[in-house]
Amino acid sequence: MVEARGVRKSFGDLEVLKGIDLTVQQGEVVSFLGPSGSGKSTFLRCINHLERIDGGEISVNGHLVGYRRHNGKKYELKPKEVAAARRDVGMVFQRFNLFPHLTAIENVMEAPVFVKGLSRAEAKASAQDLLERVGLGDKPAVYPSALSGGQQQRVAIARALAMKPKLMLFDEPTSALDPELVGEVLDVMKSLAGEGMTMIVVTHEIGFAREVCDRVVFMDGGVIVEAGSPREVLVAPQHDRTKSFLSKVL
Ligand SMILES: Nc1ncnc2c1ncn2[C@@H]1O[C@H](COP(=O)(O)OP(=O)(O)OP(=O)(O)O)[C@@H](O)[C@H]1O
Numbered sequence: 001m002v003e004a005r006g007v008r009k010s011f012g013d014l015e016v017l018k019g020i021d022l023t024v025q026q027g028e029v030v031s032f033l034g035p036s037g038s039g040k041s042t043f044l045r046c047i048n049h050l051e052r053i054d055g056g057e058i059s060v061n062g063h064l065v066g067y068r069r070h071n072g073k074k075y076e077l078k079p080k081e082v083a084a085a086r087r088d089v090g091m092v093f094q095r096f097n098l099f100p101h102l103t104a105i106e107n108v109m110e111a112p113v114f115v116k117g118l119s120r121a122e123a124k125a126s127a128q129d130l131l132e133r134v135g136l137g138d139k140p141a142v143y144p145s146a147l148s149g150g151q152q153q154r155v156a157i158a159r160a161l162a163m164k165p166k167l168m169l170f171d172e173p174t175s176a177l178d179p180e181l182v183g184e185v186l187d188v189m190k191s192l193a194g195e196g197m198t199m200i201v202v203t204h205e206i207g208f209a210r211e212v213c214d215r216v217v218f219m220d221g222g223v224i225v226e227a228g229s230p231r232e233v234l235v236a237p238q239h240d241r242t243k244s245f246l247s248k249v250l
Helices: 040-047 079-086 104-114 120-133 149-161 179-194 206-212 230-235 240-249
Strands: 002-011 014-024 029-033 055-060 067-070 073-076 089-092 167-171 198-202 215-220 223-228
Touching: 002 040, 014 040, 014 055, 014 223, 029 040, 029 206, 040 055, 040 167, 040 198, 089 149, 104 120, 104 149, 120 149, 149 179, 179 198, 179 206, 206 230, 215 230, 215 240, 223 230, 223 240
Parallel strands: 029 198, 029 215, 089 167, 167 198
Antiparallel strands: 002 014, 002 055, 067 073, 215 223
């Protein structure tokens, strides 16, 4: 589903990604752990066309991110093609990013109506199903300001699912939540994982990484230091940098 080779990215003189290689199979759930500033969010944003990479290649579902190949040559995607490519990918951010002037159901309907051109009735029915799936079937008409952080994040997950993505990216989805609300969001993510969704999750929730993820990637200083099963990386890490990080967070 995701194939990254030698991905490099700098902001000015700051080299944030120094050659990332990663393959994520369909249905796999991969978590990214690492210290603040190690490049985890930047890598996710590169996968979703939110940042342009400076070197290497990423493909999602067989399509090169940012480019298409024709007769062996690479051509930069036009904005319309980028929009089409992004439909394969749903992303959930730390700070929900809901439209404050739209109700929960309108937030979920927005993209299917305006991007996919679905009728409002069709979009509304499937948005209601999605709200039910995230445990908010009774809140369609509520505005974000009247929802808790956990509820807003669950609406954000429903909104990302509304475009029927093949890959879901989560960028620290529980970091902005009060501790008592973290579990309800993780439960929704856990059930998505159980349904076979391919997911990449940047998180500081070690328990989620250990119990739900197929693979854990530890990143530091713009490189993948080690990757493996949750047991390999979290219980018996090989590298001092991983050990030192885990000793601070566990
Ligand atoms: N748009 C940008 N312009 C300039 N520098 C940026 C930009 N985005 C990220 N950076 C820098 O890139 C580095 C990596 O940031 P990134 O957000 O990817 O790290 P992270 O591992 O996700 O950290 P955190 O866990 O704190 O979110 C940081 O030093 C950050 O300040």
